[in-house]
Amino acid sequence: MRDGQVVKGVRFRDHRVVGDILALARRYRDAGADELVFYDITASPENRSVDCAWVSRVAEVLDIPFCVAGGVSTVAQAEAVLGAGAEKISVNSPALERPQLIDELARRFGAQCVVVGIDSQAADGGYHVHQYTGDAGRARDTRRATLEWVREVQQRGAGEIVLNCMAADGVRAGYDVDQLGAVRACCDVPLVASGGAGTAEHFATVFAAAGVDAALAASVFHSGELEIRSLKSFLRAQGIEVRP
Amino acid sequence: MSLADVVIIDSGGANLASLRFALERLGARSVVSAEPAVVAAAARVLLPGVGAAADAMARLAAAGLIGTVRALSQPLLGICLGMQLLYEHTEEGATTGLGLIPGTVRRIPAAAGRPVPHMGWNTCHALRPDSLLAGIKDGEYFYFVHSYAAPVSASTSATTDYGGPLAAVVERGNFHGVQFHPERSGTAGARVLRNFLEF
Numbered sequence: 001m002r003d004g005q006v007v008k009g010v011r012f013r014d015h016r017v018v019g020d021i022l023a024l025a026r027r028y029r030d031a032g033a034d035e036l037v038f039y040d041i042t043a044s045p046e047n048r049s050v051d052c053a054w055v056s057r058v059a060e061v062l063d064i065p066f067c068v069a070g071g072v073s074t075v076a077q078a079e080a081v082l083g084a085g086a087e088k089i090s091v092n093s094p095a096l097e098r099p100q101l102i103d104e105l106a107r108r109f110g111a112q113c114v115v116v117g118i119d120s121q122a123a124d125g126g127y128h129v130h131q132y133t134g135d136a137g138r139a140r141d142t143r144r145a146t147l148e149w150v151r152e153v154q155q156r157g158a159g160e161i162v163l164n165c166m167a168a169d170g171v172r173a174g175y176d177v178d179q180l181g182a183v184r185a186c187c188d189v190p191l192v193a194s195g196g197a198g199t200a201e202h203f204a205t206v207f208a209a210a211g212v213d214a215a216l217a218a219s220v221f222h223s224g225e226l227e228i229r230s231l232k233s234f235l236r237a238q239g240i241e242v243r244p
Numbered sequence: 245m246s247l248a249d250v251v252i253i254d255s256g257g258a259n260l261a262s263l264r265f266a267l268e269r270l271g272a273r274s275v276v277s278a279e280p281a282v283v284a285a286a287a288r289v290l291l292p293g294v295g296a297a298a299d300a301m302a303r304l305a306a307a308g309l310i311g312t313v314r315a316l317s318q319p320l321l322g323i324c325l326g327m328q329l330l331y332e333h334t335e336e337g338a339t340t341g342l343g344l345i346p347g348t349v350r351r352i353p354a355a356a357g358r359p360v361p362h363m364g365w366n367t368c369h370a371l372r373p374d375s376l377l378a379g380i381k382d383g384e385y386f387y388f389v390h391s392y393a394a395p396v397s398a399s400t401s402a403t404t405d406y407g408g409p410l411a412a413v414v415e416r417g418n419f420h421g422v423q424f425h426p427e428r429s430g431t432a433g434a435r436v437l438r439n440f441l442e443f
Contacts, residue, residue, distance in 0.1 A: 029430070034365055060265045065387055065428045085261035087389075087428060110295065112361045112389045159361065189359055213364070243365045243385040 001040045001070070004054065008218050010170035012119070012133045015041070018222045025058050025066075028221065031228040033064065034243055037090065037162070037216060039117075040070025041134030044093040049077040052084040059085020067115055073101060075108050082113060090162060092117035093131050096142055096149075099156060106157025111189075116158040120146040120179065121166040127179055130166060150183050161187055162216060165195040170219050172198025180210035192216050200226060200234040207240050249441060251286035253313070254278040255293050255326065256303045263292055263323070266427035270434060272441050278307040288318060288440065293325030297349075297392070298337035300325055314342055319418050319443040321376075327414060327421025328392060336392050344419045345399045349392050355407055361391040362406045368424070374401035374415050376422070378439050384432045386412070386424035393423065 001007070002015065006024050009015035018024065021038075028036055038058065040050040050070035058066060065087035072078050073094035081089050089109075095101050095116055105114045119130040127146035132138040150161060163183050165176035175196045184191055190213040193206045197217035206215050220226040232242045249272040252260060260276055267274045274290075275282070283289055291313070293300050304310050313320070322330050331341045334349035341349070354360040365385045370377060388404065394411035396403055402413035404423070414421040420440065426433035 056261065059261050060268070063266060063269070063427065063430050063434055065425075082259050083261060085259065085265060087259075087262070110361075110391075112363050112391075159363070190363060 001038055001054070002042055006222070007041070008170065008222050010219075012139065012166060012169055013136045021054055022057060022061055024222075025062055028228065029062055029064055032232060032244070033228055034214070035064060035087075036062065036066040038066065038068050038070075039090075039134070040068070043071030043134070045132050045135030045138050047071070049073065050081055052080050055081055055084040055086050069115075069117055073098070075104050078105055078109065078113075082109060088113050088115050088160070090115035090117045092119065093133075095153065096129065096131050096144070099152065102153055102156035102158055106159070111157050111159030114158055115160045115162055116153040117162045117164060118146060118149060118153075119164045119166050122179070127182070133164075133166065146179075147182060147186055151186055154187065154189055158189060160190045160192065162192040162194050165193075168196030169194075171196065172219055172225075174198060174202045175206040175210065175215070177206060177209045180206060180212055184211045190214065197226075200231050203231060204235060204238045204240060207235070208238075248273045248275040248286065250274045250288040250290055251283055252276045252290045252292060253283060253304075253309065253326075254307075255291065255300045256295065260292060262425075263290065263427045266434065266437055267441075270438050270441060278303070278309065280308050280312040283309060284312050284316070286318060288443065289313070289316060289320040291320060291322040291326035291329065293323065293327075293329060295325065296337060297325060297328060297334045297339040297341070300329060301339050301341065304329075304342075310342065314344060317418055319420065319440065321440045322419070322421035323427075324390060324423060324425055327411075327423055328390075328394060330414070330416075330419055330421050331394055334392060345394075345397075345414060345416045345421070347395055347397050347399070349394050352391060352393050352406060352410070358407050361389055362393075362410075363389045366404045366406065366424075368402045368404050368412045370402045370413075371396075372401050374413055375443070376413055376415065376420055376436055376439050377402060379435055380432055385429070386422075386426070386432060387428040387430075388424045390423060394421075
């Protein structure tokens with residue numbers, strides 16, 4: 001999301017407009033999406049919280065769960081987003097600024113509402129967490145080891161982790177199965193794979209090889225290259241349980 | 245007293261918006277209230293609940309609603325925590341419930357590969373006919389988010405499986421409950437709400 005429209009970039013850069021929020025929300029709901037995630041990508045770089053007006057408009061039309069991410073850095077902001085009708089809130093940069101935020105959100109709303117998004121890529125033989133990735137000018141390597149951060153956010157009360165593998169993002173060459181597998185090994189809460197989906201086989205591989213609980217994708221669906229219903233039929237034929 | 249088709253009991257959860265929007269999409273008029281007189285006069289009552297059981301019961305007690313709810317003869321639907329509150333007791337905060345359905349709500353045991361909360365889409369299987377599930381095929385998916393669950397008992401009309409069967413749809417007289425979130429469960433969830441509105 002940026003300026004009220006849905007945008008998508010490649011490796012977190014060069015975002016272009018994909019379409020209207022409500023039209024896309026309806027389209028994906030009708031196509032059989034199990035959950036939608038909305039990232040207000042410039043909220044944290046611009047030091048503001050997400051705009052609740054569009055959250056409420058989305059809630060009016062959606063009857064599946066949706067998660068909102070974008071600059072939520074206080075319990076009060078989270079309460080406004082949840083009160084507007086979101087099922088979950090996802091925190092990323094603000095949780096890196098102040099990890100205690102995760103504890104506060106989990107205590108107030110329960111772990112099931114609290115998703116921690118982690119933007120990560122390979123560095124120094126391991127993986128590092130990145131921050132402010134919505135703004136190419138401010139994005140930075142925090143030097144924090146991804147696996148340590150994964151353990152910490154769970155201890156603090158994260159109910160779900162979305163791992164955005166930055167090097168794979170938007171390039172449709174497949175999920176980063178190695179990195180997701182490494183995170184899975186220290187992640188006891190639901191783990192969502194993000195970044196890299198290009199074909200139906202990529203989804204089957206990430207479920208089978210990395211053991212993730214869910215796979216998130218944007219580019220392949222926005223472009224119309226993959227249709228959710230046929231993707232689900234394909235996965236079912238591979239013996240992976242999915243909601244029809 | 246109220247022209248609404250359904251009164252949603254304000255049990256203090258942050259998220260009543262999605263439920264209100266779901267009713268709107270079905271063309272139903274709803275009001276959110278914690279007034280005993282409004283609840284008592286409602287054609288139908290929804291008892292939602294997000295948060296902790298002890299807090300929700302304390303709010304019902306503070307609003308003077310416990311006796312009102314227990315005395316209702318019109319259809320009531322408890323959703324998620326709202327369903328659990330219908331029971332006699334819940335392990336969550338060792339809380340006494342409304343006592344409308346016999347039994348104790350217990351914590352779901354966590355296991356490897358089966359984290360708690362039980363969160364996400366899962367199937368429901370009917371044990372017996374229930375008009376709340378009219379038009380819904382066996383094995384339909386609904387959206388669940390919960391850490392505590394009611395045992396399968398004489399009041400259970402459908403179950404879901406998460407390391408064993410858990411009560412998913414319950415019915416005792418005019419008191420109904422669903423452990424899943426119908427307002428988040430797509431077309432099938434909308435059908436459950438519509439069935440309730442047609443009672």
